[in-house]
Amino acid sequence: VAEHVGCSVATVSRVLNGSGPASAETRARVLAAAGELGFRFNDLGRALQSRRSRTLGVLVPSLLNPVFASAIEGAQAAAAGAGYQILLACADYDEDAELAAVGTLLAKQVDGAILTVANPDDSAALDMLRRARVPYCLVFNQPSRDEPSVGVDNVAAAREAGRRMLAAGHRDMAFVALRFRGSERARLRFEGFSAALAEAGRPAPACLEVDERGADLEMRLHDLLSRRPGISALFASNDMLALACMRAAARLGLETPGALSIVGFDGVAITDLVQPGLATIATPSEAMGRHAASAVLDAVATGLPVARGTGFLDFEFRPGDSLGPPRASEPAAALPRDRRPVSQPRK
Amino acid sequence: VAEHVGCSVATVSRVLNGSGPASAETRARVLAAAGELGFRFNDLGRALQSRRSRTLGVLVPSLLNPVFASAIEGAQAAAAGAGYQILLACADYDEDAELAAVGTLLAKQVDGAILTVANPDDSAALDMLRRARVPYCLVFNQPSRDEPSVGVDNVAAAREAGRRMLAAGHRDMAFVALRFRGSERARLRFEGFSAALAEAGRPAPACLEVDERGADLEMRLHDLLSRRPGISALFASNDMLALACMRAAARLGLETPGALSIVGFDGVAITDLVQPGLATIATPSEAMGRHAASAVLDAVATGLPVARGTGFLDFEFRPGDSLGPPRASEPAAALPRDRRPVSQPRK
DNA sequence: ATGAAAGCGCTAACAC
DNA sequence: GTGTTAGCGCTTTCAT
Numbered sequence: 108v109a110e111h112v113g114c115s116v117a118t119v120s121r122v123l124n125g126s127g128p129a130s131a132e133t134r135a136r137v138l139a140a141a142g143e144l145g146f147r148f149n150d151l152g153r154a155l156q157s158r159r160s161r162t163l164g165v166l167v168p169s170l171l172n173p174v175f176a177s178a179i180e181g182a183q184a185a186a187a188g189a190g191y192q193i194l195l196a197c198a199d200y201d202e203d204a205e206l207a208a209v210g211t212l213l214a215k216q217v218d219g220a221i222l223t224v225a226n227p228d229d230s231a232a233l234d235m236l237r238r239a240r241v242p243y244c245l246v247f248n249q250p251s252r253d254e255p256s257v258g259v260d261n262v263a264a265a266r267e268a269g270r271r272m273l274a275a276g277h278r279d280m281a282f283v284a285l286r287f288r289g290s291e292r293a294r295l296r297f298e299g300f301s302a303a304l305a306e307a308g309r310p311a312p313a314c315l316e317v318d319e320r321g322a323d324l325e326m327r328l329h330d331l332l333s334r335r336p337g338i339s340a341l342f343a344s345n346d347m348l349a350l351a352c353m354r355a356a357a358r359l360g361l362e363t364p365g366a367l368s369i370v371g372f373d374g375v376a377i378t379d380l381v382q383p384g385l386a387t388i389a390t391p392s393e394a395m396g397r398h399a400a401s402a403v404l405d406a407v408a409t410g411l412p413v414a415r416g417t418g419f420l421d422f423e424f425r426p427g428d429s430l431g432p433p434r435a436s437e438p439a440a441a442l443p444r445d446r447r448p449v450s451q452p453r454k
Numbered sequence: 455v456a457e458h459v460g461c462s463v464a465t466v467s468r469v470l471n472g473s474g475p476a477s478a479e480t481r482a483r484v485l486a487a488a489g490e491l492g493f494r495f496n497d498l499g500r501a502l503q504s505r506r507s508r509t510l511g512v513l514v515p516s517l518l519n520p521v522f523a524s525a526i527e528g529a530q531a532a533a534a535g536a537g538y539q540i541l542l543a544c545a546d547y548d549e550d551a552e553l554a555a556v557g558t559l560l561a562k563q564v565d566g567a568i569l570t571v572a573n574p575d576d577s578a579a580l581d582m583l584r585r586a587r588v589p590y591c592l593v594f595n596q597p598s599r600d601e602p603s604v605g606v607d608n609v610a611a612a613r614e615a616g617r618r619m620l621a622a623g624h625r626d627m628a629f630v631a632l633r634f635r636g637s638e639r640a641r642l643r644f645e646g647f648s649a650a651l652a653e654a655g656r657p658a659p660a661c662l663e664v665d666e667r668g669a670d671l672e673m674r675l676h677d678l679l680s681r682r683p684g685i686s687a688l689f690a691s692n693d694m695l696a697l698a699c700m701r702a703a704a705r706l707g708l709e710t711p712g713a714l715s716i717v718g719f720d721g722v723a724i725t726d727l728v729q730p731g732l733a734t735i736a737t738p739s740e741a742m743g744r745h746a747a748s749a750v751l752d753a754v755a756t757g758l759p760v761a762r763g764t765g766f767l768d769f770e771f772r773p774g775d776s777l778g779p780p781r782a783s784e785p786a787a788a789l790p791r792d793r794r795p796v797s798q799p800r801k
Numbered sequence: 802a803t804g805a806a807a808g809c810g811c812t813a814a815c816a817c
Numbered sequence: 818g819t820g821t822t823a824g825c826g827c828t829t830t831c832a833t
Binding site: 114115116117121127129130133154155156157 | 802804805806808
Binding site: 192 | 496512694
């Protein structure tokens with residue numbers, strides 16, 4: 108270390124941290140030496156001693172959905188502003204991976220964590236975090252128990268979407284989700300959407316659950332529209348999926364919104380770059396990341412636990428060209444006969 | 455620590471690391487105790503002692519462009535596979551922020567770094583990394599000096615795009631970039647694109663440099679097309695920008711590709727979800743992140759420096775509906791008179 | 802105002 | 818096989 112100046116490490120520490128007295132002269136010499144030698148503190152030693160790593164763990168299911176990237180950007184900004192760094196982990200929607208990732212984050216002594224988990228109401232990863240008494244805050248998740256979390260009210264948001272779709276004149280609609288079973292968000296959005304339709308005395312929405320990114324989406328959509336030809340609009344549980352639906356519809360010869368209206372969820376940046384512009388529930392994903400990080404940082408600073416309970420941020424229905432009035436004739440009529448896939452009758 | 459079992463920390467360390475001998479019995483007792491107490495090593499202590507943090511720094515300009523998110527995902531995967539974590543930093547295209555970020559990463563003792571910088575040929579951040587003898591690898595950057603980097607050959611890729619556009623029948627085209635001055639990638643892409651046009655004896659492409667995300671894009675585009683009415687196609691330096699151009703064109707009443715063809719660069723996931731599908735240079739961004747991380751991890755493991763020189767990965771022109779033949783009449787003819795903005799004559 | 806010393810949690814070298 | 822010791826780089830009493 109910089110005992111280049113001929114003084115003890117303690118003095119250097121005091122000078123560089125302004126944490127103790129030092130004569131103007133030694134101070135200058137230390138500063139000069141540190142500058143020349145390009146000295147930087149080793150945060151590891153500091154962290155080890157202070158039991159504070161100045162590091163926040165962030166765990167997301169994936170980076171490929173821009174909504175997560177955006178939240179991370181927000182968390183990153185908030186963290187950097189407080190002199191904190193982000194330790195990143197991806198769990199690929201896998202609960203085991205979540206647990207493993209949290210384990211590693213804890214081993215690395217993160218001071219707090221921001222995360223989106225598969226199942227916030229029963230998560231081994233969260234349990235681990237709690238046992239370790241590391242402050243955390245969920246993002247996007249909407250747990251039913253009283254947990255620190257920030258997001259939007261998925262039920263209300265989806266209800267709003269449903270109402271807008273009803274207002275546009277649609278009477279029979281479907282909900283499309285990527286992993287309905289595994290995601291409380293998809294479930295809550297379905298619930299809100301259903302509630303809106305029920306309020307208006309419309310039939311419950313059909314529910315289309317697709318397995319993975321778009322693979323069989325086209326076929327499944329064809330199948331659905333054949334089974335229930337009255338459907339004139341789709342509500343997708345996120346924007347990426349909505350776009351995938353739009354493409355699938357286009358390939359089936361169904362124009363959006365002429366033959367089939369589509370509404371998304373999240374309001375990621377590209378939604379208003381595409382054509383037709385995607386109608387969606389715009390959510391402040393970056394702000395969510397920022398808020399979550401701030402909450403955790405506050406908890407770290409004060410030593411108090413993170414405020415429990417869901418912090419709801421405002422959402423907004425953003426109209427787009429992809430939601431229009433239903434066409435008089437049923438979309439199914441426009442389906443090409445020859446592309447009809449093998450219909451898989453449900454039990 | 456787990457001296458719950460009544461033995462020394464050394465023994466525990468040996469057992470839990472399998473790094474030394476231990477009687478079957480003590481081993482069992484230690485394992486049991488560790489399990490019950492939910493003991494996890496503190497990686498900070500370990501890192502401090504072993505001078506190995508098992509952490510890689512990743513520095514990108516932003517997370518909002520999915521191409522970076524995708525590279526990070528790749529790097530993350532590669533790192534996780536080797537038991538490494540990612541320490542994330544964003545620099546917002548600001549060189550000072552880059553330097554500061556690298557400083558923090560170094561203070562946190564990252565074993566290596568993966569980064570995209572504003573100017574790879576003269577970067578204070580890279581200098582700092584070199585001085586610290588921390589292995590690093592650039593992604594996306596294409597430095598002219600011999601630097602460890604992985605990306606695509608931007609000149610060749612842009613030339614390919616230019617050729618495809620020529621093949622589609624376009625004779626006069628423009629290049630659109632977000633920050634032409636600040637990005638060697640934009641410059642190289644312009645170069646390759648220009649070369650393709652020159653080969654074919656076509657006029658050099660017009661160059662439209664936009665300041666920030668789309669704000670004045672519509673006006674600038676209108677301006678450009680008025681000044682040079684023969685332009686029938688745009689090559690944008692990245693996909694997001696290409697989509698923004700498409701929207702701007704649409705607002706000006708110019709259909710894509712009917713009135714104006716547009717080609718992007720990167721091949722981010724949404725390009726083939728939008729309509730019309732965006733023609734683009736598809737690049738393996740996730741693989742870039744993976745390769746960069748592997749290279750750095752190898753260097754860390756072997757102690758050898760990272761292989762210098764640019765590792766070029768394959769790119770591919772991906773046709774899309776946004777590139778079509780030029781229309782006989784000039785697009786400018788379709789421009790609405792009343793929206794014509796104040797024309798800013800260039801010096 | 803400054804130095805010496807202890808200790809954060811861990812591992813490696815060396816006893817025993 | 819197991820314990821002891823020292824030291825990674827830092828901060829923080831406590832002396833001086």
